[in-house]
Amino acid sequence: MNVYDAINRPSIKEGILRSLRNLSDAVRKNIENHPYLFDFADEVKKARLDVAENYDYWIDKAVRTLEEKGVQVHQARNADEARKIAGEIVGEGKTVVKAKSMVSEEIHLREYLEKLGNEVWETDLGELIVQLAGDKPMHMVIPALHYSEEEVGRILQKIGVKGKNAEEMARGVRKFMRKKFLEADVGISGCNAFSAETGRIFLIENEGNIRLSTSLPETYIALISIDKILPSDELALKSVLVQSAFFGTFPPAYININEKATEQIMHAILIDNGRKNTPYREQLSCVKCGRCQLECPVFQLAGNIWGGDVYGGPMGMGWSAVTGEMVELCFLSTLCGKCMEVCPMSIDMPGIIRSLRKRILEQDIRQQ
Template identity: 65%
Template sequence: MREEDIYKAIKNRSIRAGILRTWENLHNAVEQNIERYRFLKEYAKDVKMAKLEVFSDYDRWTEKAMKSIESRNKCSVYYAEDGKEARKIVAEIVGRDKIIVKAKSMVSEEIQLREFLQEIGNEVWETDLGELIVQLANEKPMHVLAPAIHYSERQAAELLRKVGVKGYTAAELAEGVRKFMRQKFLLADVGISGCNAFSAKTGRIFLVENEGNIRLSTTLPKDYIAIVSIDKILPSDELCLKLVILQAAFLGTFPPAYINVNEPVEGQRMHVIFLNNGRKQAPEFLKEQLTCIKCGRCQIECPIFQITGSLWGNVYGGPMGMGWSGILGEIGYECFLSSLCGKCKEVCPMEIDMPRIIRELRKMMVRGNNLGEV
């Protein structure tokens, strides 16, 4: 995080307006979901326990997960230790001068995949409406699931005009983007997605969404690349399904419009890249952060994030972002900007003790005299 980003966020009042508007729209829905669907809390417990079990032996579970899909026809399986290795694998599969359609994926943000693929000579499109707006603005996603949370209709319309989408209202813009994207889906050589949950038992990839763009991105192109960070591995399909339901319910958009279950199919080459990127090496106190399902509720409810959005943080912003930055080895003095108020822990479906994690990060920096000079 750059220090000036904090002052940029303070000045840009559309960040807080957007986050508070989203909070206003969604928090009642989340509370109703928790109240109405009592099974959600049980699901969260099951998923958390399963994730902790997987982390206790990442090597065995990664091997199991890779084997479950390796045996399938038309599927290549890879393992990448870090972002650099993952980008190299993707480059070998994709080559250049290709049209690539992408599902919104935080792990691809983590390894800066879109920028990389463009640099090596490809045309890359983010197919999620919010992520497309962020791509056109050349910014980072402002929220883990709602990347363009800080844009008004008017601002979004201005950005979308760059690709010839006309209109003023959200409905008109969505319709325009749909038409624009349809062409890209039909022409695309490669589709890329992340993964919400991966079943080590069956090798199935679970993806939850509301727009339908993930379904098209991952089924229409001849080549489909899925990037699976190893924290997404779960022992069974049932647990994967529980996880995607949780993610939707805790942002408020439940039931979700689409749950995709992807596996190799006839007529398509599938490439699955398992990515570590710091997860196996995470110190003990960060293990709990790896149970995060990235619903982004801790971000929307956080009083600091409500002012700064993801500008407070690195790839992942806000309270969960501090823990993830620790895992990715990119934590800086931004962890001292948390007020440790504990709201994140209170609203987290996985009950992750983020204030504890943030204080541990501070301890690590103080102890290692790692605060640096500025």
């Protein structure tokens, strides 16, 4: 699907506007009732950018802390290295359960592991729907918002799940996934925030699937992009609270704080993939709440199709550039500034998009 097809698909706009209506009032109430969240956001932004100024130091500290806890640590300079490391850990012919993770989407991990002959299941309901549909997540936090209940019903029939309504379908998926959790050889998660102080991995969720993915299998792999490294537990907790509140759910339904469990084989893959040397350092303070996406008038028309291979919307222009993809669709931005207005980290996304436009034009001129 290209951006023009997306504009002509009403379900995308309807799903995004429905989510915006449902969540915008919740965000307003969150920040009115808890004004300290702005202070949390300022602290987290400063800490993330300070860490980004000296990634080598903080990565070394993270490695030492994790290894002291018995975690096997790997470092990946790019997506290809990250995939290969994970593939060597998993092997072939395994059953893998994976929590929702944008960095796993970034490195296309599920597809790679499947090519090795593994059975890989997304455990987040929205991500599972997208997986079965052969689609890409439409939003950072709400991946299947562009599907109607009827469409979801047809998609879930691929795994034998039937139901007259959303509640029945969710119950069927829960039963299906319980079996996969119990059979799984390997569990994989991303990381919403990482504490270099203790080696703890902070994850937020609303379904309870992440704790099953990371605790039941004998082997657990945590994918930690280096922008998630923070100096302390306190800052890591503040980061996930800001992410949750500015998306619209506060407090989060579940906060998982993961460490290596007894008798569990745990691997941590620290992933750079362009973050260490990016000229768009401000983007690294993004907590990926997805608020800018819902508010963006272009995203409201085309969803995540307006973006790069993985990341879409205003923040997607910056994240795509960080990870090495220059997205010419940045010229479709209206530069209205709504994204920066609602961003808890006050990231100058219009400024980043202007910079990208300049670089793309300069590149085109050099190639003429």
